[in-house]
Amino acid sequence: MRSWFSAKRYDLLAFVLLAGGTAAILIPLWLPGIPNPGDFLMSVHRIFELDGAWANGIFYPRFGLDLNFGYTAPLFQYYPPLASYLGLLFHSLGLGMIASAKAVLSLSLLLAAWGMYVYAGSILQNRLAALVAAFVYLLSPYLLLVAYERGAVSESLTWAILPWLVWAAHRFTIGRQRRYGLATAALVALTMLGHNATALFVVPLVALYVATLAALARDWRALLRVAGAFVLGAALSAFYWAPALLEMSLTKSTEFMFSGGTSIEANVKTFATLAQSSLVSLYAGPERFRYALWPLLAGAAGIVGLILTRRTRPAILWFWVGALAIVLLVQLDASLPLWQNVPFVRFIQFPWRLYGIIAFSIAILFGALFAGARLTSWSASWKPVVAAAALLALFAWLSIANLRPALLPNWEMTGEADINRIAMWQRGQVGYPLFGDYTLRTLSIDDRGLALSRPVEDPMRLPPIVAPESIEVRAENPVRYVLDVRAAEPWTLRLHRPYFPGWQVTQNGAPVPVAPGGVGGLVSAELPAGDYRVVVAFGDSTIRRAANWISIVALAIWLVWLLPWRRWWLDLLLVVVLAAAIGAYLAWLQSDGRFARYPLTTSAQFEEGIRLTGIDLPGMRYCTDDMIPLRLYWFTDRTPVTDYKTFLHVVTPDDAARVAQVDTMPFDGFNPMTRWEPGELVDYAQEVPLDGVAPGAYTLVLGLYDQETMQNLRVLDSAFVLPGDRVRLADLEIVECGS
Numbered sequence: 001m002r003s004w005f006s007a008k009r010y011d012l013l014a015f016v017l018l019a020g021g022t023a024a025i026l027i028p029l030w031l032p033g034i035p036n037p038g039d040f041l042m043s044v045h046r047i048f049e050l051d052g053a054w055a056n057g058i059f060y061p062r063f064g065l066d067l068n069f070g071y072t073a074p075l076f077q078y079y080p081p082l083a084s085y086l087g088l089l090f091h092s093l094g095l096g097m098i099a100s101a102k103a104v105l106s107l108s109l110l111l112a113a114w115g116m117y118v119y120a121g122s123i124l125q126n127r128l129a130a131l132v133a134a135f136v137y138l139l140s141p142y143l144l145l146v147a148y149e150r151g152a153v154s155e156s157l158t159w160a161i162l163p164w165l166v167w168a169a170h171r172f173t174i175g176r177q178r179r180y181g182l183a184t185a186a187l188v189a190l191t192m193l194g195h196n197a198t199a200l201f202v203v204p205l206v207a208l209y210v211a212t213l214a215a216l217a218r219d220w221r222a223l224l225r226v227a228g229a230f231v232l233g234a235a236l237s238a239f240y241w242a243p244a245l246l247e248m249s250l251t252k253s254t255e256f257m258f259s260g261g262t263s264i265e266a267n268v269k270t271f272a273t274l275a276q277s278s279l280v281s282l283y284a285g286p287e288r289f290r291y292a293l294w295p296l297l298a299g300a301a302g303i304v305g306l307i308l309t310r311r312t313r314p315a316i317l318w319f320w321v322g323a324l325a326i327v328l329l330v331q332l333d334a335s336l337p338l339w340q341n342v343p344f345v346r347f348i349q350f351p352w353r354l355y356g357i358i359a360f361s362i363a364i365l366f367g368a369l370f371a372g373a374r375l376t377s378w379s380a381s382w383k384p385v386v387a388a389a390a391l392l393a394l395f396a397w398l399s400i401a402n403l404r405p406a407l408l409p410n411w412e413m414t415g416e417a418d419i420n421r422i423a424m425w426q427r428g429q430v431g432y433p434l435f436g437d438y439t440l441r442t443l444s445i446d447d448r449g450l451a452l453s454r455p456v457e458d459p460m461r462l463p464p465i466v467a468p469e470s471i472e473v474r475a476e477n478p479v480r481y482v483l484d485v486r487a488a489e490p491w492t493l494r495l496h497r498p499y500f501p502g503w504q505v506t507q508n509g510a511p512v513p514v515a516p517g518g519v520g521g522l523v524s525a526e527l528p529a530g531d532y533r534v535v536v537a538f539g540d541s542t543i544r545r546a547a548n549w550i551s552i553v554a555l556a557i558w559l560v561w562l563l564p565w566r567r568w569w570l571d572l573l574l575v576v577v578l579a580a581a582i583g584a585y586l587a588w589l590q591s592d593g594r595f596a597r598y599p600l601t602t603s604a605q606f607e608e609g610i611r612l613t614g615i616d617l618p619g620m621r622y623c624t625d626d627m628i629p630l631r632l633y634w635f636t637d638r639t640p641v642t643d644y645k646t647f648l649h650v651v652t653p654d655d656a657a658r659v660a661q662v663d664t665m666p667f668d669g670f671n672p673m674t675r676w677e678p679g680e681l682v683d684y685a686q687e688v689p690l691d692g693v694a695p696g697a698y699t700l701v702l703g704l705y706d707q708e709t710m711q712n713l714r715v716l717d718s719a720f721v722l723p724g725d726r727v728r729l730a731d732l733e734i735v736e737c738g739s
Contacts, residue, residue, distance in 0.1 A: 040151020133367025188233025
């Protein structure tokens with residue numbers, strides 16, 4: 001039997017057991033529906049928004065392009081991106097948006113368990129103890145609460161990173177192996193990119209752990225070495241956290257974070273309400289954010305065991321005893337002065353976010369109870385193995401008994417078909433935190449008000465502007481527009497985007513001052529008379545530019561650190577060359593040549609100062625039952641007095657029959673024309689279904705009409721006007737396509 005208990009075989013068996021246990025725990029998660037229409041659904045929509053940005057050639061967006069009913073909001077400027085990119089990776093492999101978010105949650109639980117196994121094995125030097133610790137961490141009611149009740153994908157991912165970070169930092173502290181330093185730096189960066197609120201205490205926690213380890217070994221040089229890896233990790237992720245922190249005052253997010261039910265004062269507890277009243281973990285009702293009872297009992301057993309075996313157990317285990325005690329204390333109302341007065345602590349938002357530290361501490365302490373088990377033969381190991389299996393089976397039942405969707409009141413029957421722009425905007429109409437959390441201070445309208453019509457008597461209506469004679473959209477993606485303009489008089493340009501530092505306007509290459517304008521605080525610029533090219537683009541502020549270069553240089557240092565030699569002058573040269581190459585590549589990715597669309601020059605002037613300035617039509621040939629994907633570009637010199645509808649009709653060449661149509665307000669009715677500002681350039685996607693259209697030649701026509709009078713808005717000027725004030729956009733060919 002001795003050969004069976006070899007290290008490699010035991011590790012393989014442990015992984016199989018952990019993977020199987022994780023799969024069993026995740027069965028309810030993969031049932032139809034979503035755990036939470038709040039946190040989880042917002043994670044899904046972040047993947048949806050990131051996918052849309054990539055489709056437009058924007059690989060690290062600062063904005064969620066569809067948020068606020070198409071006005072956009074700086075979603076990825078403030079929310080950590082790691083979980084969304086992992087979700088996008090799963091989506092690229094063929095999973096739906098909901099399935100991709102569930103896949104990230106599933107991967108997080110498996111990584112959490114395996115990471116605890118690796119860390120506990122290196123500390124306790126016993127694979128059975130490590131396996132017990134891994135299962136206790138996996139079965140932690142808080143980790144399961146994060147997945148099942150809250151559906152907090154990003155936070156779940158951070159708790160998966162924690163054991164790996166502690167392990168790498170530990171190994172780098174006690175030794176000088178370069179690979180552990182590289183791993184520590186990378187894992188610090190991933191923690192900061194995983195979940196900002198959790199990183200605020202996870203990174204300091206691991207730093208204190210390293211300091212304690214160095215103090216126990218009296219090796220202060222090790223502390224400096226690991227501190228360097230931490231600094232490198234922070235620099236690697238500076239492109240995200242530095243702008244998010246230093247430009248936070250641009251949004252109203254802090255008002256949301258520190259008020260009402262989300263305030264610290266509403267979430268601290270008394271000693272009597274610290275733990276749940278039931279041994280079976282509760283994931284619903286008023287006790288769900290109290291700490292589960294059975295892990296506390298397991299933790300107490302682990303502490304007693306550590307006291308009894310203190311001479312044979314690593315002294316660093318006492319660090320986790322202290323962490324457990326401190327985190328429990330700061331849950332109590334007596335700790336309010338700490339939460340209210342210590343800088344940055346309030347950004348943790350909820351004291352119970354620290355429960356993950358409790359789960360981690362209990363797992364390693366309970367696992368230590370089995371550190372004395374001998375695994376050399378079955379006769380020597382069957383008793384501790386059976387005891388461990390029985391206890392873990394009990395813990396599993398106590399943790400997962402209440403995880404059925406029927407017992408989770410936040411479970412919502414939302415499917416993949418519901419993950420689309422319109423469904424998201426419908427939620428936005430009744431208040432969706434994904435919109436409201438990132439409302440800009442320059443926006444004078446409530447985020448829900450953006451979808452409402454503007455009354456004719458609204459005193460905030462701005463006067464008309466003198467419109468340019470012509471304005472043509474030559475190239476576009478949602479953060480970069482190229483316009484050709486001919487203007488007889490100076491005029492005001494406003495973009496259908498809220499102003500945020502980094503927007504730039506140039507006229508024939510010369511910079512033009514940009515500022516928030518109009519009622520909505522839109523990107524606005526005053527332009528002169530003449531013929532010229534205008535480029536409106538979102539770039540980097542000084543803070544973002546500096547943060548980007550810090551991360552680029554840090555990445556170059558990290559890559560050079562991988563190399564086997566140590567020649568300072570060669571290392572320095574390679575860092576400079578690599579940083580320049582990475583910077584040049586990233587600049588190329590966002591260069592002017594990478595536009596999503598090059599619209600057709602199609603112009604039509606309607607009454608009410610509304611002008612069609614272009615359309616994007618990917619092709620002129622479509623299959624029967626296809627959708628014709630369009631993008632319409634509009635300019636208005638005044639705020640329309642009526643919310644006009646747009647109609648797009650597919651007609652026969654002789655205009656005798658209409659075979660397909662779509663009639664809708666702009667942005668599918670979620671951004672009415674009376675909300676548009678004088679001088680505003682607006683673009684949005686629209687589709688025309690070809691359901692049941694027979695093969696043949698057709699014409700695509702467009703017009704506007706008053707939905708109350710049903711009268712078409714008069715076309716004042718266009719090269720292709722059809723009777724009834726309709727504009728011919730393109731000739732189409734519909735063909736029968738094979739299956």
